[in-house]
Amino acid sequence: MINVTDSAGQPPALHVAGLRFAYPDGREALRGVDLTLAPGERVALLGPNGAGKTTLVLHLNGILHGGGGRVEISGLPVIPRDRAAIAEIRRRVGIVFQDPDDQLFMPTVAEDVAFGPANLGLRGAELDARVDEALAAVGMSEHRDQVPHHLSFGQRRRVAVATVLAMRPEILVLDEPSSNLDPASRRELAEILETLPVTLLMVTHDLPYALELCPRSVILDAGRIAADGETTSLLADRDLMRGHRLELPFGFDPIAAAASRHP
Numbered sequence: 582m583i584n585v586t587d588s589a590g591q592p593p594a595l596h597v598a599g600l601r602f603a604y605p606d607g608r609e610a611l612r613g614v615d616l617t618l619a620p621g622e623r624v625a626l627l628g629p630n631g632a633g634k635t636t637l638v639l640h641l642n643g644i645l646h647g648g649g650g651r652v653e654i655s656g657l658p659v660i661p662r663d664r665a666a667i668a669e670i671r672r673r674v675g676i677v678f679q680d681p682d683d684q685l686f687m688p689t690v691a692e693d694v695a696f697g698p699a700n701l702g703l704r705g706a707e708l709d710a711r712v713d714e715a716l717a718a719v720g721m722s723e724h725r726d727q728v729p730h731h732l733s734f735g736q737r738r739r740v741a742v743a744t745v746l747a748m749r750p751e752i753l754v755l756d757e758p759s760s761n762l763d764p765a766s767r768r769e770l771a772e773i774l775e776t777l778p779v780t781l782l783m784v785t786h787d788l789p790y791a792l793e794l795c796p797r798s799v800i801l802d803a804g805r806i807a808a809d810g811e812t813t814s815l816l817a818d819r820d821l822m823r824g825h826r827l828e829l830p831f832g833f834d835p836i837a838a839a840a841s842r843h844p
């Protein structure tokens with residue numbers, strides 16, 4: 582046990598220490614990553630293609646492991662050989678993958694959202710309440726009996742978020758949540774994500790979206806944390822951004838955008 586706590590004695594929502602990982606072909610994807618998230622924080626994980634972002638995310642619930650270092654979720658170590666611990670970790674860490682169709686496979690929206698909690702043993706009214714709560718959180722209650730694949734892409738992404746929320750995770754990890762969304766769907770999803778009572782880690786190449794949602798950002802490059810700080814300051818540092826192949830949209834001014842959001 583690492584025993585990292587805040588002043589109130591509460592463990593961090595996420596604590597990663599010295600995490601290393603190489604794929605079987607020998608490619609080193611993580612070279613000693615340290616990252617701590619406080620409960621309720623919203624943090625963007627930025628970095629160029631191939632930086633190791635997905636590899637890091639796949640360590641948070643034990644899908645990848647074995648390279649060295651430690652991961653703890655609210656003080657509980659992620660130990661892949663301990664099946665009971667991994668079941669609890671997978672309940673605590675909900676990952677929404679980039680393609681919603683990877684997470685939707687049941688005949689109706691409600692059945693997709695019920696799938697996870699039903700696997701936890703929930704039944705009847707308790708299960709229905711979970712489904713209602715998760716669909717309401719993403720504004721999709723009226724679509725509960727629809728076939729997921731008849732929904733728009735933006736609606737399918739929201740249902741994918743609901744399938745994870747139905748597990749009442751402590752940490753919600755989102756891989757490129759704004760990709761392929763039109764401006765209205767993008768804004769609606771941001772409004773939903775902002776109100777969720779979870780710790781949020783968002784992997785994104787959409788820097789304005791990171792600024793909109795996440796007060797803090799972390800830049801991962803070549804398997805190492807290259808910067809960790811206030812999103813506005815990181816995005817405003819042109820040399821830092823250029824040095825890690827991160828590009829703001831033409832004419833986008835992070836300081837002005839942050840000021841207009843929080844005047």
Ligand SMILES: Nc1ncnc2c1ncn2[C@@H]1O[C@H](COP(=O)(O)OP(=O)(O)OP(=O)(O)O)[C@@H](O)[C@H]1O
Nearest residue numbers: 604606608610628629630631632633634635636637
């Ligand atoms: N299954 C795999 N086998 C071998 N190497 C891999 C595998 N998956 C990823 N890698 C390599 O590990 C490194 C990190 O990849 P990863 O997918 O974690 O990066 P990423 O930051 O998520 O990139 P992107 O922004 O493109 O999604 C890259 O060099 C990649 O080529």
